[in-house]
Amino acid sequence: MTQADRAIRVAVVDDQPLIRAGFSMVLAGQDDIEVVGEAENGADALDLLRKVEADVVIMDIRMPVMDGIQATEQLMRMDEPPGVLVLTTFDNDEDAFAALRAGAGGFLLKNAPAAEVVNAIRVLAAGESVVAPRITRLLLDRVSDRLGPSNGQAGRLDALTARERDVLALVARGRSNAEIAADLYVAEATVKTHLGNLMAKLHLRDRAQAVVFAYESGLVRPSP
Secondary structure (H helix, E strand, C coil), X not given: CCHHHCCEEEEEECCCHHHHHHHHHHHHCCCCEEEXXXXXXXXXXXXXXXXXXXXXXXXXXCCCCCCHHHHHHHHCCCCCCXXXXXXXXXXXXHHHHHHHHHCCCEEEECCCCHHHHHHXXXXXXXXXXXXXXXXXXXXXXXXXXXXXXXXXXXXXXXXXXXXXXXXXXXXXXXXXXXHHHHHHCCCHHHHHHHHHHHXXXXXXXXXXXXXXXHHHCCCCCCXX
């Protein structure tokens, strides 16, 4: 059975029962989404996901026992890891960045509208990242002065063509595929090809990881 033939399986992980219940209630009203379980911390989430399969995990960052960053790192070691959508506020900039580094497919603010959460789940289940590009840029600009480029990451840029570097830099600057196509005077399909090629060369999972790499490699610097 393919993803298109069944509901998207979602696990909800948060240490606050009311938040878990709220998400579960909203998701239960969607015909194409099934909540397969809840957990109150990262350790319980790992136990849960050894028993049930999930396509997407809604993951809080700050939790007792095991936080969402540690849990995400461990989930990414699975043969077929679920998409992880972390919940954050801009009070936790460094935590949100660490979650993306750990392999999360994106993040949303905790007060995001229900419709935005539902859409994010669908996008993640389809294998895409759900980090809003401009929000990601704001987040990374706010923490990148404490990161500094990694020499090891910078060396990996040598594998890219000049055009692939251009595309990666524009992705990190918050440009959509359509906007990149207009900037570079190429077809959007060409942008998608370059993005797919550079992600394969750099062994990146999704657009979110591409943005993180662009900052860590020094290809993109914080905005003035």
